[in-house]
Amino acid sequence: MPRDPTPSSFSHRHLLGIEDLSPDDINLLLDLADSYVALNRRAEKKRDLLRGRTQINMFFESSTRTRTSFELAGKRLGADVINMAPSTSAIKKGETLVDTAATLNAMHPDLLIVRHPDSGAVKLLARSVRAAVINAGDGSHEHPTQALLDALTIRRRLGRLSGLTVAICGDIAHSRVARSNILLLNTMGARVRLVAPPTLLPTRVDRYGVEVHHDMTEGLKDADIVMMLRLQTERMQGSFVPSQREYFQFYGLTYEKIAHARSDALIMHPGPMNRGIEIDSEVADDINRSAILDQVEMGVAVRQACLELLTGNLDHPEHNQ
Numbered sequence: 001m002p003r004d005p006t007p008s009s010f011s012h013r014h015l016l017g018i019e020d021l022s023p024d025d026i027n028l029l030l031d032l033a034d035s036y037v038a039l040n041r042r043a044e045k046k047r048d049l050l051r052g053r054t055q056i057n058m059f060f061e062s063s064t065r066t067r068t069s070f071e072l073a074g075k076r077l078g079a080d081v082i083n084m085a086p087s088t089s090a091i092k093k094g095e096t097l098v099d100t101a102a103t104l105n106a107m108h109p110d111l112l113i114v115r116h117p118d119s120g121a122v123k124l125l126a127r128s129v130r131a132a133v134i135n136a137g138d139g140s141h142e143h144p145t146q147a148l149l150d151a152l153t154i155r156r157r158l159g160r161l162s163g164l165t166v167a168i169c170g171d172i173a174h175s176r177v178a179r180s181n182i183l184l185l186n187t188m189g190a191r192v193r194l195v196a197p198p199t200l201l202p203t204r205v206d207r208y209g210v211e212v213h214h215d216m217t218e219g220l221k222d223a224d225i226v227m228m229l230r231l232q233t234e235r236m237q238g239s240f241v242p243s244q245r246e247y248f249q250f251y252g253l254t255y256e257k258i259a260h261a262r263s264d265a266l267i268m269h270p271g272p273m274n275r276g277i278e279i280d281s282e283v284a285d286d287i288n289r290s291a292i293l294d295q296v297e298m299g300v301a302v303r304q305a306c307l308e309l310l311t312g313n314l315d316h317p318e319h320n321q
């Protein structure tokens with residue numbers, strides 16, 4: 001059962017990236033999230049931990065899973081949740097992000113959940129508000145709650161993170177999910193392999209402390225987890241692969257390719273999936289191997305844990321400059 005808020009050792013004012021978190025922070029978040037999974041499976045899901053608090057979701061990029069799960073997480077904890085739609089907001093009239101932040105700040109929200117197409121934009125916004133800010137994805141930089149929900153999914157299925165071999169495959173270059181996962185998995189002692197064509201790897205990939213493969217057969221060999229990523233064409237200028245058909249042939253996850261991983265390897269995908277491009281439909285729907293819908297379930301629990309821990313720090317004197 002999620003407990004009443006107690007002074008915790010989670011000292012952060014915002015959640016902007018995995019790069020700011022220690023192994024203790026990550027374990028604390030995952031342990032708390034674990035207790036929310038059970039609560040979310042009950043008929044009565046509501047608590048009043050965030051009663052009186054206001055949460056504003058500001059999504060400057062489209063989202064299904066992340067926005068809905070932050071909304072559910074806030075509502076299940078008793079917060080008043082508002083969804084700001086940038087397409088109908090003053091941003092469209094030329095207002096800057098910082099002016100929008102100052103405007104919202106004047107209404108005294110407690111939690112701002114922000115997704116933005118530009119890397120670094122969420123950090124910039126966090127500097128001009130009193131609310132706790134959660135990065136729900138900034139450009140190709142970070143998506144910390146996705147890495148946390150992936151870690152919770154793995155931990156619940158395989159009992160640990162440390163020592164596992166995780167193959168992250170596909171468009172790594174444009175993926176904030178990959179970046180946050182690499183940081184988290186390295187911090188928690190897992191071994192990370194990136195599997196992608198050279199055009200879809202980030203520049204200076206040697207800095208990431210991972211193994212790099214261009215071939216799925218080698219990259220998937222004996223992997224415990226196979227994490228697939230979408231081709232993020234909205235972040236590409238020009239074409240990065242010869243054709244989607246060819247991409248599927250070399251990098252699409254099929255039963256033939258997964259046979260190189262461990263026989264009980266878990267298949268993961270943050271969604272949205274493009275069936276027939278990075279993953280074969282049958283593989284994606286394989287109830288024995290695919291953890292894709294588990295990931296969605298864990299998303300709500302992880303976001304509840306983040307909201308709880310950050311709200312607990314809101315009235316901290318050091319955070320009220």
Ligand code: NCD
Pocket residue numbers: 065066137143146176177229230232270271272
């Ligand atoms: C990811 C994202 O937005 O970065 N999706 C998600 O949050 N579940 C991955 C993607 O868009 O491909």
